[in-house]
Amino acid sequence: MNISDLRFFEAVSRHGSMNRAAQELHTVQSNVTARIRVLEEELGVSLFQRHARGVSTTPAGKRILPFVGRITKLLADARAAAQDDGSPSGALLLGSLETTTALRLSPLLSDFAKAYPDVRLVVTTGTTRKLLDEVIECRLEGAFVAGPVSHPDLDQEVVFQEELVLITSRSIHSMDELAKINDLRTIVFQIGCSYRQRLETLLAEMGIVTAKPLEFGSLDAIISCVSAGVGIALLPKGVVAAAWQDGRVAVHELPPERSLVDTLFVRRSDAYTSSAMTALLDMVRPKSVTGSLSSKP
Incomplete structure (x- = not known):
């Protein structure tokens, strides 16, 4: 089994596309297709299901996928050592x-x-x-x-260790006012962010129902939206200090069991x-x- 073929397999599985994998690996799609076919023949199983939108990893492919990263990392570790x-x-x-x-x-x-x-x-x-x-x-x-x-x-x-704080627009003077806001929105990072999960838990405990969250990939974008009154966010106190001092947002501190992470x-x-x-x-x-x-x- 060729380690290069395994790298090709991992890239195709991650992208769900032979073409995008080829672009990442700086080669042509036909080369990727050929390498995958060789690997499938060697293993005696189909690794991908082909469809109009690209490819999906088969159950057999999913079973061997964890080994690819470990094998690649083991060889890299040996070389590094x-x-x-x-x-x-x-x-x-x-x-x-x-x-x-x-x-x-x-x-x-x-x-x-x-x-x-x-x-x-x-x-x-x-x-x-x-x-x-x-x-x-x-x-x-x-x-x-x-x-x-x-x-x-x-x-x-x-x-x-970070202290998390709830930030809102300056028009909100206390957390008690949040329950009175219709269609309250949270401004968050993508799913998988632990701060987002903590904010959702905090609001649920307060009995506050929010509208669908707005997702951003930038810290500056989140702070700007909160400043504009679009919604609220939960962030480390240190990263919002400048916006707070400049008067762009209001900061609401939380009890230690909710704030320290x-x-x-x-x-x-x-x-x-x-x-x-x-x-x-x-x-x-x-x-x-x-x-x-x-x-x-």
């Missing part, structure tokens, strides 16, 4: 919540880049759910996500820890709230 002489270098692929990147990581990553110029640091943002999937499937080496997290394949470490750094427990990863965590830990290491929950 062989080349790792203790001096941080090479690629380091991380993920982070957008709020964590804006509030906590920007200055830290700048310092890291200056201290370790031989490391090619790549940070992608996403929701907690998406980032966890990326780490579990070995597409990211680690990620900063909102807790709590429970997964048998992940190690987790508390690195920051841990930001965790998660990584696969079976992954190789490179010198670059060790150097990064050594920079993060002094700035963390507790610095405590929590193994598998």
